[in-house]
Amino acid sequence: MRMKLLIANRGEIALRIIRTCRKLGVRTVLVHSDADRESLPMRYADERYALHRSTPSETYLNIPKLVTAAKDSGCDAIHPGYGFLSENSDFVKACEESGLIFIGPSSAALEKLGNKLQARQSMKDSGVRVIPGSDGALNDEEEAVTVAEAIGYPVILKAVYGGGGRGMRVARNSDEARRFYRITKLESISAFGREAIYIEKRLENPRHVEIQAMADRHGKVVSLGERECSIQRRHQKLLEEAPSVALDESLREELNNAAKRGLAAASYTNAGTVEFLIEKTGKFYFLEVNKRLQVEHLVTELTTRIDIVEEQLKVASDSHLGFSQNEIAVNGWAINCRINAEDPRKNFVPSPGTVIHYHPASGPGVRVDSALFSGCSVPEYYDSLIAKLATWGANRQEAIQRMRTALDEMEILGVPTTISLHRELMRDEGFVHGNFDTAYLNAVLPRLNSKILEYEKLAAVVAAAGRIRSPVAQTIGVYKSSRWRSAARTESMTGQRRAG
């Protein structure tokens, strides 16, 4: 493919995009912040372009810098990845004005689905049911309270320009509505550069199921099937799978049709995801459109064998989609565990730091998308997602079995991660039997966490055995010792001489 592509992102997704580009012969230019100068994707991009400094606003959110980088390096296209500027209409416009192909929807489609409120309206117009909520952005916290009281608590405050589960808070009373209005607004400004907030009714424990679609510029919209994303905390997906145990063939058909109808009505192009909330009765509501490549796209790739990034590049350069709806066959089952640098023992507080040791899982049906290596740093400036561990199986049971093994193999030392949580989840009866909804993880978290706390006793046992096995402190890094001193220390530490 004749294209030179600027990758306006970092970490695992930058590497993911580079991999497809190398397959297709597309030249890549990777922009990078100071903090990412030694990151893994830097090794595989054809060219590198420094943005200088490290905060998102000075780097991956800085439209003028990115457009200049693309022009300077002679790129004809920009892939935004996910997060950052991936759904920012100003960025798309800036690309178009500079004659750069934006790998994503056209600005016309973005105008229709540009923000969460517009998307709601557009879906409503094409006959898809939406969740009751405010018709426009809220002016202040008092209006938040008024609207919330009209539709009834609990409600969700959402950043109109938000995405990726960020900029969202559940309020259960007027006090929380006021407080969370302020926090959501702050979060929205810092993460998305806009402050508009709106309100939706919070449904009682629905499932979160989404349809991955691809649309070309010639009017073809194809569904690549659904993903089940109900395992969430703080509205952040933690685990995704494809397909979903919640759908039977008729409900699947309905969701696929609603998603395609909604996207077609907006003349949407490129990869897009339509998210739905499904009540226990099977009644479903439009939640939002993700107008970008998603974190969890890999489970769809595993079940459809389609390279979504490749299709994105083709569609953006005016080609027809390489397949039609009747050629899409969902094969087997795929699960993705998001490995975040967060400490499950401290309420999942983000834990940046240095990875001192990394060993990825591998084997049949295992895919790891990550930019980790032993010695890499996990900067504090960016998202806490550091790896995606996905498994494929002929059925759900096999995918789960493979995930258990893969989680055991995956060694990430130096920053606490969510591996332990996934390990317990893979053995949790509700998850294994497919009986869960969006409230499930929060409900079982204390139980899973108490199991994780039991690890401490195991740690004590391993520490004792580890000490006996290698009583001599080894020379690591700056620590220097002589054999005589080590021997003396060994004796004093283990009490060999006196205890005998």
Place this chain on the structure above:
Amino acid sequence: MRTLRVRVNERAYTVSVDQTGKDRFDATVNGERFELEVATSEHIASWLVRYSNEPIHAQTRVLPNGKVDVWLAGIPFPASVQAVGIGGYPIAREALRQESIGGEVRSLMPGRVTSILVKEGEAVKEGTPLLILEAMKMQNEITSPIAGEVKSVIAKEGATVKKDSVLILIE
């Protein structure tokens, strides 16, 4: 059979260990028995621990001064190990620093203070939001660990703070 006193976080465990082979150990803690096997001999060793349920994998790194870093499913457990001599007294003396926590509200992560929600002299309950700390794109509400009065607000709005820096004092 060797008996060791192991501290993990703030808890102490007495562990009896028997080396049953070159790379095999039996260990007992609180009457519970574990079988351990060690796989590699690099500076980070890999362990398989068998106990009542399913086996679990662990990694260790032995450091000077009786310190052993242990990881289980990616969670770090920094431990310190002392041999127990005759009469059960620890032989190697190690200053076990008990972190004074009290009413110090510390930063659990490096980040930026985006907003301070309390003033000095204000009464707070356990769980009262004190400030908002932005880290990794998330706005984290830092709440009071205890009920009391805000003695001093050390953090400044907009300031970048390191991990473990004291943000607010509560009395």
